[in-house]
Amino acid sequence: MSSGTEPATRPSGQASTAESPWPVRTVARKIADWIHRLGTVWVEGQVTQISARPGTSTAFLTLRDPAADVSMSVTCPMRLLRSIDPPLRDGASVVVHAKPTFFLGRGTLSLRANEIRAVGIGELLARIERLRKLLGAEGLFAPERKRRLPFLPKGVGLITGRASAAEHDVLVNAQARWPAVKFHVVNTAVQGLNAVPQIVRALSTLDANPEVDVIVIARGGGSVEDLLPFSDETLCRAVAAAGTPVVSAIGHEPDSPLLDHVADLRCSTPTDAAKRVVPDVREETARVHQLRDRGRRALHGWVDTQCRLLDQLRSRPSLADPLGPIERRADEVELNVERGKRAILTTLAHEQSALTSARARLTALGPSATLERGYAVVQFSDEEGNLRVLRSVSQIAEGTALRVRVADGAIRATALAPEE
Structure with a gap:
């Protein structure tokens, strides 16, 4: 260590370590050297905290981003601030042409402005x-x-x-x-x-x-x-x-x-x-009352319509007197049954009369009636043994066995020679 003397400056390329740290002035100087190499930039923001003290050559103001909580200090010559017409006020939107500057003694960064343009209404x-x-x-x-x-x-x-x-x-x-x-x-x-x-x-x-x-x-x-x-x-x-x-x-x-x-x-x-x-509670209350009244009227109208429909249904004959049509139909059925019976009996009587008449005719025309009047039926056996009615003397020869049927029975006979 040396008393009252500044430590020797370390080479700029030497890295800092815990055993060999950089002094604050070295860090500040390196930051200043890097920032001072930056060029100028156009910056837009809103002005706040304008400080322009009489008798000073430098004015100080803060430039704030309107959309974020970010701000930077700006310095400018007093003459530049006074040349702006109308004068700047807090909240004004401006565009600043400035160069980043690092103040070594205070370790602060600010913008050194050489031109300030107020943003007018037209531009906004x-x-x-x-x-x-x-x-x-x-x-x-x-x-x-x-x-x-x-x-x-x-x-x-x-x-x-x-x-x-x-x-x-x-x-x-x-x-x-x-x-x-x-x-x-x-x-x-x-x-x-x-x-x-x-x-x-x-x-x-x-x-x-x-x-x-x-x-x-x-x-x-x-x-x-x-x-x-x-x-x-x-x-x-x-x-x-x-x-x-x-x-x-x-x-x-x-x-x-x-x-x-x-x-x-x-x-x-x-x-x-x-x-x-x-x-609006009053409007909604009135609307609720109105809808309730409409609903009540609609319900009453529907009930009235259904009541009239029920009355019409009840007034129909089938519902007003449900047994009447059945009784009338029952009477008609009984009447038709009687008519059917009479018609059947009449038909049966007519058919029975016709049957009796036909039976009488058959009886009068039948062989039994003829036999009862004294006639006889003579039959003979053919070659096959079947009985046949004798119709001509030429059908049999003498000595042929005959069967003679009369009204009350039949007798056997033998054919003789025919009469001349």
Whole structure:
């Protein structure tokens, strides 16, 4: 060790170890050498914490990313800051041409600006329009991805400014319409540097809450710069990715930030949002009474119709006097049975008379009647032994055996010679 003398400088290529560490100045110098080799860069952000003390040649300000909690210190000549017209104010959007600088003594990094351009309204609108086309091409504005709001949400998430008129309008009007509505209010910045990160965090918190069925993002009217956070790409993509339906209620009727196009429902004002997220208890009660009356009338009408139909069915002869037709048919059946009997008896009597007449004719014309009148039937046997009626004397010869049948019997005879 040497007293009062600076240790010898180590070679720049020698690596540091626990036994041979680098001094702070060496590390700082190496970082400064590396940063100072970087070129200039154009940076966009929002200005905050402007420090321009009279009598100094350098102004200090902070440049913040509007979509993230990231900021950097910027230094610039006082004359450069004074040359900007209109003068810069907190929250202004700027584009800075600067070179990264590392201050060896303090060990801090900042940007040394040599040009600062304020972003005007026209440029802001042009950027919003370019972002509108980009998000529209990606389908974030498509009507088919819009979700319907629940008829009666369990809970309503509300993202708005603290003690703002928008918060008052939403709460008062919603509770006037449906007194039992439950709100989960998250107060955030609604303009300026912290608006986008706070709104995105609040949206994530409410989206993860199972008691929240719909989320309302509300703010009163304002200038283009005031409503700029609601056209931020990060916020628009967060709303598009949310699993809970989101209602946009930003500004007044003419205001139309990009959030209106991404949200599932766009309301012209916070008051309009309160009317859209919950039903009106009076209107719903009247509708219930109306539907109940219609149902009662419809039921009574149906019952009356069925009663008339039953009366018509009961008034029909088959139901009014079910035994009458059977009795009448029974009488008709008995009458027809009697008629059938008489017809059968008449037919039988007629047939019996005809049979008797035919029998009488047969009896009168039959051989028995002839035999009873004195006639006889002479038969002989042919060569085959069959009896045949003798019709001519030429059929037999003398001595032929004959059978003579008379009325009361038959006798045997023998043929003699025929008479001349």
